Amino acid sequence: MKEEVFLIEECVDDERVDKYLFRSLKTLSRSYIQKLIEESNVLVNDKTIKSKYKIKKGDLIKVYIKETTEIEVKAENVYLDILYEDDDIIIVNKEQGMVVHPASGNHDGTLVNALVNHSSNLSKVNGSERPGIVHRIDKDTSGVLVIAKNDDSHCILADQFKAHTIKREYYALVEGVLKNDVGTIDTIIGRNPKQKIKFAVVEEGKRAITHYEVLERYENNTLVRCNLETGRTHQIRVHMAHIGHPLVGDPVYGYKKQRFKLKGQMLHAKSLGFIHPTKNQYVKFESNLPEYFIKMVTRLKKSCK
Known part of the structure; x- marks a missing residue:
């Protein structure tokens, strides 16, 4: 940059x-x-x-x-976990570790490389490097994404994201034991003035609202369900760190000394709900917790016995 x-x-x-x-x-x-x-x-x-x-x-x-160079997106036979597909959208369950679209240092093996191989019908709104991509989740966050197969559907979905009417539910494993069963974090999030690659709660930026609910408590950790009212970059990661409960395994906002050897933050986009761009009906798509998440939760449950 x-x-x-x-x-x-x-x-x-x-x-x-x-x-x-x-x-x-x-x-x-x-x-x-x-x-x-x-x-x-x-x-x-x-x-x-x-x-x-x-x-x-x-x-x-x-x-x-951002210093960008034109990247040729190659079709690659990369596994796609497709939850649903029709003429307008594709619902993908992205695995942890997969980058959404090609960028500097990540030209191959991305979700876009897999999508181009899967379908020749993808929206062109975001250019040749991000065909079909309406929104993103971090590389080490797993879960549900909606892909647009044409420009009209893309614009309709983008408008819903902008209006914050998309329903997004995440499961997160955080450090420490949360006292309250439910809570709302309502702050301003913006670029961290001291570290430009990070975001932080600051005085001026964009309003960010996260609602959370405790699902399970362990000896030193808590499993929470987070519902996003807004969708800022790294919102859940920043918000949970802000209240003193960063995500387990988060290399950017988490503890400097991690207790577990993990590939990244314990965050899964569990469900996504929106008005279908052509059917004009509310639809909701869910994904099961991935194996890496289940293994970690099972490990913590055993340690409580």
Whole structure:
């Protein structure tokens, strides 16, 4: 990720930050700059801002731009766990460790490579490198994803994600024993000003709401069900760490010294519910807990006896 830094040394009369960056970064469109701001990739004085922010003398602006190169997506015979498919959507149960789409350092073996091999009908809204991809989950998070097979379906689904009407349920195994049976975490999440690859609870950013319910308590851990009211990057991982109960195995937000040798955070996207793009009916898709998750929970149950 490339960083551009600007120090405002002169007074600028009521100039918006997106307009200023459009003048300064001549190779980027204003709409792309606004997208960077929306995704918390623009910080002013180490805080996230909105496009309408008026810059002032002394402001330090940091812009993080993903360095992209055109990647040829090759069809690969990679196993796909397809839960459902019709003319408009594919519901996939992604395994832990699989990257959703090709990017720097991950060109092969991704979900997209498998999808291209499986179907020639995928939406083109997100370009040739992310055909069909409406939303993502982290590499080491397993679970349910919806794929769009045409542009109309993609746009309808994207609008539902934007309106936060998609129902998303996750199972998470966290460190420590939660006292309350249910709870809601309502904060602002934005780019971590000290570590740009991380997100954090900050003063300025986007509102993030996670509802959780305790399913089982163990000696030193808790199994919780999380329902997302919003869908920010790393939301559950950031929120659970924020309340002092990071996800077991989380290499970014978890404990520095992990008690278990795991491949990544214990987080599974259990179900996904939405209005079908053409049938106009509410549909819900669920996946079973994967083997890695069951083994860990079984191990913790035995330790309680």
